[in-house]
Amino acid sequence: MLTGLRLSSLGVIGSAEIEPAAGLTAVTGETGAGKTMIVTGLGLLLGGRADAGAVRRGADRAQVEGVFTGLGPVAGRLDELGAETDDGELIVTRRVRSTGGSRAWLGGVPVPLGVLGPITGELATIHGQSEQIRLGTPERQREVLDAAGGPELARALARYRVDFEERRRVVAELDERTRHARERAQEHDMLALGLEEIAAVDPQPGEDARLAVQAERLQGLDDLRMLAASAGHALSGADDGDDDDPGALGLIGRARTQVHRMADTDAQAGPLAAQLDQLAALVQDAAVDLAGYLADLDADPALLETVTGRRAALAGLTRKYGADVDGVLAWARDAAERLRDLSGDDERIEQLRARRAELDAALAERAGRIHALRAAAAERLMRDAGAELAALAMPNARLLLELEPLPEPGPYGADQVRLLFSANPGQSPAPLSRVASGGELSRVRLALEVVLAGGEEGHTFVFDEVDAGIGGQVALEVGRRLKRLAAHAQVIVVTHLAQVAAFADSHLVVTKSTDGRVTSSDVRRVEGAEREAEIARLMAGTASEVALRHARELLARAAEG
Template sequence: MLRSLEIRDMLLIDRLELDFAPGLNVLTGETGAGKSILLDCLGFVLGWRGRAELVRAGATRGEVTAVFDLPAGHAARAVLAEAGIAVEDELILRRVNAADGRKTAYVNDRRTTGEVLRTLSDALIELHGQQDDRGLLDPRGHRAMLDAFAAVDTAPVRRSWAALGKARQALAEAETGLQALRAEEDFLRHAVGELDKLAPEPGEEAELDTRRRQMQAGLRIREDIARALQALGGEGAEGMMADAARWLDGAAAKAEGLLDDPIAALTRAITELGEAAQGVETALDRLDFDPREMERVEERLFAIRGLARKHGVLPDDLGGFAEGLRARLAALDGGARDIAGLRVAVEKAVANYAEAAGALGAARRKAAIALDKAIAGELAPLKMERAVFRTDVTAADPGPEGTEAVAFTVATNPGAPAGPLNRIASGGELSRFLLALKVCLARGGEALTMIFDEIDRGVGGATADAVGRRLERLAEGAQILVVTHSPQVAARAAHHFRVQKSVAGGITTSTVVALAREERVDELARMISGETITGAARAAAEDLLAG
């Protein structure tokens, strides 16, 4: 609900503060007083595209602030959340227009874009008038209006459409993947066979390389190691040291201890020499290999490295690479079976969608008949009993909203061809059609603030009274702003504002004042009789307010 509107230095307004309330709010005033200026300023703060020159002459900038109450669940809350703006029960929109044309917008004191304002406006304000191409006259919204009138739940159709889309996508991806796998089937089978035959193990390439280098080194050094072992053995150092030890042992008894330390050192040397000879002998054994083994090691090492180069992976990754190829081969072998299952899933999704869309279509066709009947009931009091309103429900391409297109058409006279509202109806007729539509489509407690801009133009007398009564009924539990020249409509208001223009010091300004009951009598009398208010006009005004 729009709670307040503050305007500074915009067009003919220097400063204006207005408080609005639930129910029917009317704005009246003489032609040219500035009623349209209020709508221009409200449209400006909501981001609507309007006239370019808005700043009051002589001012450096103009500013409009609108305050809205947001009850729980209001659609504007989702818009704020998506824009990353804190959601509160009070929404403050402020927009500044500099004299050079630059515009700056704020939502709850956070700077934002005009696009965010326009998105918010769709959730806050609904404008109806003879040039209303965003609301009831827009055929793109007729299906949603019919659904709201029928109170149908379109979620099952959207869910089944989404499920059908996913099933079709899964099938298409599987068919594309299978086709790609079939294109490389020969490669997969050959590569998997080659890898399975070789069966490389992680770390095997490094082990083979080490063993090969050891064998290559063994060929070069084994001869030297063998000669060293011979030099250390019984015919070499070991024999000579054994002879020396024997000779010294024989002489030790007569040397009176002089040979004890040399004999001990020699004994230690013989022990160390034995360990060295054993180590050399072990090394020699390790370097002893069958030349055919070296051939086998090199053959396997080169085979592993060759496969790794062929497939562009590291030797240790060949096992994982083989697993991936086996998985693709398994997908190829099971692809036909999987696709058959996916096709069954698509058929089931098609059936589910058809069932949900069929139920929705039946509900729409039933609701269309009920809406046409309800509109006919509203048109008679509005002096349009000869007009025919029809809700056309026609077949459309399947989609998330079902398989029907909906359009509101009218024929203003029996036998006349039906057509779109804005092409068939005249100005006054169009206004009454829109009002009848809104009365039938409205649900109690709408969160939108509805604005009717001279929707009663071209009607008077009993017809204007019928328009006023319907606006009054529509305002129950909601908020409606009406710009009107009709006293019958103005008399039905819960809150009455008069727009007036004055000239001071050669400067023209527009102001808006809230009217008490006696002031309302004067305003209604002016609307009835013109500039000169007669007693009869005042009496008629009193009757309107009483009725």
């Protein structure tokens, strides 16, 4: 529901603020006063095209701001956008620059028109000869028919959709497996060959790094032997016991002998003797360890060749499957998992084909049920809409809802819905969007909306020129039906007919004034005597006593329904 509308620098309106009522609101005014600017402003909020020519002369921009409540149908999408609402109210803003272009906001969040229109279009609808026909597309016609089908059809569609979505997933997987069968077979063989090659080498985690260290050590073996032998000679002295080459152990032994003699004579030399004993033990241990190290170096001369060969085998794997051995092992794990999936292709394809056949049968049955429910709903809708059209002085009008089979079932069943209309006897029904007469088209829309109003509780309907080309008793019927529609929804009608305006719960008048250079318009609510005067003006062009008396009679008649 639209609870507030603010217009700034839009056409002849400098600034105006409107608070439409919950029921039927009539907007009247003299020709050229700017009534259509209200419809234009609402159209901008619903994502309509922005025309720089609509900006008031002398202003750099026009702005329209609307406040909507009853946000249930769009609450989820507003949350996704991060749009702010205040006590269930949503502020929608559209700004048009005089130099061209526009911007839009939903709840303070900037949005493109492609987002704005679909959301606000769920809250309000404009019917006018220059606006897009709400029921002009097969998709929308199907939605309307499905809404007329009630809860039973809604449940049938929900069950159908579950099976349809599963079938879509099954077909997608089946297509992927069968379309790429050759590629998948080639991938299977490649992975199997790779895993066999890796298994033959049997690499271990981190093995390449450990072998690199070992190879570096083995490659310097001769240098290590020479250094170890030299160090051993320095510690132990000559192998033949040459007194001239005693080594560190011999020299320390001589020092120990002398210091122990000193300690026998002088107790203060005792600690020195103890230190030399410790030093001799440490050097002896080092000499033994060094001899063992040298012996190990000579233990396996062929080890370097073995390590080199192993490293070459690992390098063959890392060139193909990973940057290092750990990468190769990770590839092997992933390949084994993928191979299991590829190995079950034939079995999986048969399972998918069987499931597709089951779902095709289920969908055909469900689509048949949906078709029957739609046919019944279409019959009721055509009958009720026909009665409304007859009351609107179109007794020969025919409204047809055709159900044509789709080439294959879609997400909403197997039917394509077409809304056809014929105004006169002998005239073949044609698509509603091709109806020539604007007045007839307005009444068709009105009749359908009256019939379907219960399904869109709280929706805002705006009618512009719904009374084009009519008058007298037909105008009264239009007003009466707008009033009926307003029992379930908010209705705003821009009209020049007193018979329509008399049914309104709230009456807004657009007035214009000029200073000789610029024309300005304003919007005000009229009640009581002021409303009687406006109804009289609409009827007779003047608020004479006779016209006022007729206005009171008309208001009283409208109040009676």
